[in-house]
Amino acid sequence: MEAATVPATAAVPRQRLREFLGKYGLIILLLALPVGFAIHDLVVTGSLVRLGENLVAGLSNGAIWALVAIGYTLVYGIVELINFAHGEVFMIGSFTAASFFATIGLTTATGTTGLFFGLALTLIVCMFASGLLNVMIERVAYRPLRNAPKLAPLITAVGFSFILQNVGLLWKSGSPQGIPDLINSQHEVFNIFGVTISNGDLLALGVTVPLLFGMTAFIARSRLGKAMRATAQDPDAARLMGINVDTTISLTFLIGGMLAGAAGLIYALYQTTIWYFQGFTAGLVAFTAAVMGGIGNVRGAVLGGIIIGTIQQISDNRIKPEWTPAIVFLYLILIMVFKPSGLLGEQTREAG
Amino acid sequence: MSSTAATSPARSRSRRGFQSPPWAEKAAAPILLVLAILLPFLFDPGSAFIADCVLALAYTVMALGLNIIVGFAGLLDLGYVAFFAIGAYTLGWLGSGFFAFVNHSKGIHVGVNAFTSALPGIHLNFVLVLVAAVLFTTIAGMLIGLPTLRLRGDYIAIVTLAFGEIIGRIARNGDDIKLAKIPIVGGPFENAFGKDQTFTAGVQGITPTDKISIPGLDPFTQLNQRPWYYVALVLVGIVLFVNFRVRDSRLGRAWIALREDEVAAVAMGVPSVKTKLLAYGTGAAFGGISGAFLGSYNSTVNADQFQFYFSILILGMVILGGLGSIWGTVLGAWTLTFINFWLLPDVLNSLPSKIGLNFDMTQITFGIYGFLLVIMMILRPQGLLPERRRAMEMTDSEGGEDSQILTARA
Numbered sequence: 001m002e003a004a005t006v007p008a009t010a011a012v013p014r015q016r017l018r019e020f021l022g023k024y025g026l027i028i029l030l031l032a033l034p035v036g037f038a039i040h041d042l043v044v045t046g047s048l049v050r051l052g053e054n055l056v057a058g059l060s061n062g063a064i065w066a067l068v069a070i071g072y073t074l075v076y077g078i079v080e081l082i083n084f085a086h087g088e089v090f091m092i093g094s095f096t097a098a099s100f101f102a103t104i105g106l107t108t109a110t111g112t113t114g115l116f117f118g119l120a121l122t123l124i125v126c127m128f129a130s131g132l133l134n135v136m137i138e139r140v141a142y143r144p145l146r147n148a149p150k151l152a153p154l155i156t157a158v159g160f161s162f163i164l165q166n167v168g169l170l171w172k173s174g175s176p177q178g179i180p181d182l183i184n185s186q187h188e189v190f191n192i193f194g195v196t197i198s199n200g201d202l203l204a205l206g207v208t209v210p211l212l213f214g215m216t217a218f219i220a221r222s223r224l225g226k227a228m229r230a231t232a233q234d235p236d237a238a239r240l241m242g243i244n245v246d247t248t249i250s251l252t253f254l255i256g257g258m259l260a261g262a263a264g265l266i267y268a269l270y271q272t273t274i275w276y277f278q279g280f281t282a283g284l285v286a287f288t289a290a291v292m293g294g295i296g297n298v299r300g301a302v303l304g305g306i307i308i309g310t311i312q313q314i315s316d317n318r319i320k321p322e323w324t325p326a327i328v329f330l331y332l333i334l335i336m337v338f339k340p341s342g343l344l345g346e347q348t349r350e351a352g
Numbered sequence: 353m354s355s356t357a358a359t360s361p362a363r364s365r366s367r368r369g370f371q372s373p374p375w376a377e378k379a380a381a382p383i384l385l386v387l388a389i390l391l392p393f394l395f396d397p398g399s400a401f402i403a404d405c406v407l408a409l410a411y412t413v414m415a416l417g418l419n420i421i422v423g424f425a426g427l428l429d430l431g432y433v434a435f436f437a438i439g440a441y442t443l444g445w446l447g448s449g450f451f452a453f454v455n456h457s458k459g460i461h462v463g464v465n466a467f468t469s470a471l472p473g474i475h476l477n478f479v480l481v482l483v484a485a486v487l488f489t490t491i492a493g494m495l496i497g498l499p500t501l502r503l504r505g506d507y508i509a510i511v512t513l514a515f516g517e518i519i520g521r522i523a524r525n526g527d528d529i530k531l532a533k534i535p536i537v538g539g540p541f542e543n544a545f546g547k548d549q550t551f552t553a554g555v556q557g558i559t560p561t562d563k564i565s566i567p568g569l570d571p572f573t574q575l576n577q578r579p580w581y582y583v584a585l586v587l588v589g590i591v592l593f594v595n596f597r598v599r600d601s602r603l604g605r606a607w608i609a610l611r612e613d614e615v616a617a618v619a620m621g622v623p624s625v626k627t628k629l630l631a632y633g634t635g636a637a638f639g640g641i642s643g644a645f646l647g648s649y650n651s652t653v654n655a656d657q658f659q660f661y662f663s664i665l666i667l668g669m670v671i672l673g674g675l676g677s678i679w680g681t682v683l684g685a686w687t688l689t690f691i692n693f694w695l696l697p698d699v700l701n702s703l704p705s706k707i708g709l710n711f712d713m714t715q716i717t718f719g720i721y722g723f724l725l726v727i728m729m730i731l732r733p734q735g736l737l738p739e740r741r742r743a744m745e746m747t748d749s750e751g752g753e754d755s756q757i758l759t760a761r762a
Contacts, residue, residue, distance in 0.1 A: 082506045144730050150505045151428055152729045155671060158430070158664060159725030166719025170711055280660070284517070287510065320528070326521035329514035336511050337499040 052195035062309025063208035067263035068286035069301035071256030077296035084157035087283015088164035093130040093264020134257025168276030176275035294342030402577040408689035409584035415669040417638025423676035425631035426611030431516025437658040439643020444558035444653035449473035453546030485640040493636025526552025557654030674735025
C-alpha cells in the first residue's frame with residue numbers, strides 16, 4: 001500500500017505542472033519575445049516606440065498571413081488535408097496582380113481615383129485567378145485520391161507546389177522582381193505616440209478586415225456556408241442530407257484561393273518585391289499560423305497569423321532577418337510538441 | 353487482405369498485371385552485382401556516364417535510408433535533407449582544412465595519406481568520418497523523431513520539414529556563428545580553434561574537402577571515377593544488406609505493423625516509441641553515410657546544397673520506385689538521377705528552343721518532378737516495383753476484393 005501511495009502523492013505537483021503548461025505554456029511561449037523586448041527597451045531607452053512599430057508592422061504582415069492561413073484551415077477542416085500548394089496559389093496571386101496592374105497601366109503617377117478603381121479591379125482579378133487555380137488543383141490532384149491513403153494527396157500536393165513554382169519561375173524569371181510602389185507604402189499617414197502608421201499598413205488592414213467579415217458572414221449565414229460546415233463535420237451524413245459534397249469542397253477551395261489571391265495583392269503592394277519562391281516560405285509561415293490558432297478554426301487562423309506576423313517582425317528587426325524562418329519553424333515545432341491542438345482548437349484525431 | 357493475395361495468387365496477378373516470381377528477389381542480387389562490377393570497364397574512367405553512376409549510387413544509399421522512414425515505418429519525412437547536411441558537415445569538419453587553427457595550426461591527422469598529413473585542419477580517414485557521420489545523424493534522427501512521436505500523418509510531415517529547414521538555415525547562416533562567442537563553451541573553443549572560427553562556411557562552402565584515400569591505391573581524383581564508383585558500390589551493398597536483413601527482422605515487422613495500424617500494433621505489444629525512433633535513427637544514418645561520401649566526392653560542403661528540393665528529390669525516388677520496396681527504391685534512385693543529370697541537361701535541353709520557347713530545361717527540373725509525383729500518385733500509386741503489401745494498401749483503401757473490383761472497373 002505504501003509503495004503505491006508514495007508515487008501517487010509525488011505525481012500530484014508534476015501533474016499540476018503539466019496541466020498548467022498545457023493550458024498556458026503556449027501563451028507564455030508566445031509572449032516571451034514581445035515582453036522580453038519590451039522590458040529590454042524600457043530599461044535601455046525608456047520608450048516603447050520601437051516595439052510599437054514592430055507590432056504595427058507585425059499586424060499588417062499578420063493580416064496577410066491570416067488570409068493565407070484561412071485557406072489552410074478551411075481546407076483542412078473540410079478534407080483533412082494540408083494543401084501544400086496553397087503558398088504557391090498565393091504567389092500566383094501576387095504575380096497576377098503585378099502583371100495585371102502593369103497591363104491596365106497603373107503607375108506611381110496614376111491619380112488617387114484611378115488608383116483606387118484600378119486596384120479594386122486588380123483585387124477582383126487576382127482573387128478569381130487564385131481561387132480558380134485552387135479549384136483546379138483540387139479537381140486534378142486531390143479529388144481522384146479522396147479515398148486513397150492520406151500519404152497520396154499530400155504527395156500530389158507537394159508535386160503541384162513544385163509545378164506552380166516552376167510556372168512562377170518561367171513567368172517572372174528566377175530573381176526577385178521589384179514592382180512599382182503604387183501606394184507609396186512607406187509613406188506616413190499619421191502616428192500614435194511616435195508609432196508610424198503607413199499607407200501599407202492601412203491597405204493591409206483595409207482589405208483584410210472587410211474580407212474576413214464577409215467570409216465569416218458567408219460561412220455563418222448563407223446556405224452554402226451551412227453546407228460547408230455540415231460537410232466539415234461529417235461528409236457522409238452531409239451527402240445523405242442532400243448536400244453536394246464535391247461542389248462544397250470545390251467552393252471551400254475557391255474561397256481559400258480567393259483569400260490567398262487577395263493576400264498576394266497586398267503582399268505585392270506592401271513589400272514591392274515578388275519572386276517565385278515567396279510562396280514556399282509564405283505557405284509554411286501561414287501554415288504555422290493556422291496550426292498555432294488551432295487548425296480548422298477560422299478565428300484561430302486570424303489570431304495565429306497576427307501572432308506569427310509579429311514574431312517575424314520582431315525577429316527581423318531585433319535578431320537578424322536571415323534567422324527569421326528558423327525562428328518561425330522553431331515555434332512551429334514547439335507548438336506541435338506542447339500543444340498540437342493550438343490556441344483555440346480542439347483535439348483532433350491527427351494531432352491527438 | 354494479405355490472405356486473399358496468398359490464397360489466390362493467380363487471380364491477383366492477372367488483375368495487377370506483371371508480378372515477379374518469388375525467386376526473382378534472390379536472383380536479382382547476384383545478377384545486378386556482377387553487372388554493377390563490370391559496368392565501369394565498359395566506359396572511359398573519366399566519363400560523365402560513370403560520374404552520373406557514382407551520384408546514382410550515392411542517392412541510392414540516401415533513398416534506401418528514406419525508404420526505411422517513409423516506406424517501412426510510414427512516417428512521412430519531408431526534411432531528409434537534414435541528414436544529408438549533417439553527414440556532409442561531418443566530413444567538412446573532420447576531413448578538410450576548415451578548422452585551420454586547430455592544434456596550433458599543425459592540424460590533427462589520423463590515417464590519411466602523406467600529402468594530406470601536411471595540411472592544417474582536422475583530417476581523419478574516411479572510414480572514421482563515416483563512423484562519426486553515422487553517430488551524428490543517428491542522434492539527430494532520433495532528436496528530430498522525438499517531437500513527432502505523438503503526432504500522425506500530415507503533422508509529422510510538417511515537423512520534419514520544419515527541422516529540415518532549420519538545419520538548412522543553420523548551415524546557411526553558420527558563418528555568422530563564431531564558436532568563440534558561444535556562451536560557456538566559447539572559452540575552450542577559442543583556445544582550440546582560434547577566435548574567428550565559424551560554425552559552417554555558409555554558402556561559400558567548405559572547400560576543398562579531403563578525397564577518400566585508401567592505402568595501396570592511387571589518390572582519388574575526379575579524372576578517374578572508377579575508385580569512387582566502387583566505394584559507392586560497397587556502401588550501397590552494405591546498405592542493401594542491412595535493409596533486407598532489417599526488413600525481415602522483428603524490428604522491420606514492427607515498423608510495418610506500426611505503419612499499417614498503430615493502435616493494433618501497440619495493443620499487440622509493439623513498443624511504439626522505441627520502434628519509431630529506431631526507424632528515424634536508421635534512416636538518418638544512411639543519409640549521413642551518403643552525405644559524407646558526397647561531401648568528399650563533390651569536394652565541397654556548401655549550404656546551397658541543403659534545400660527543401662533535395663528532400664523531395666529523394667522522396668520522389670522512393671515514391672517512383674514504390675514505397676517500402678527495396679528494389680523499387682534502387683530503381684527509382686537510378687531513374688531520377690539519370691533524369692536529373694543526363695536526360696534533362698544533356699538530351700532534352702535543346703527541346704524548348706526547338707519548339708520556340710525560351711527557357712532552360714534544367715530550370716524546370718523540379719516542376720517535372722512535381723508532375724511526376726502527381727502522375728505517379730494518380731496513375732500508379734504503388735510505384736514501379738511495388739512491395740506487395742503496400743500495393744494492396746494503395747490500390748484498395750477499404751474492404752478487400754469488392755473495392756478492388758470497383759477501382760478496376762472505374
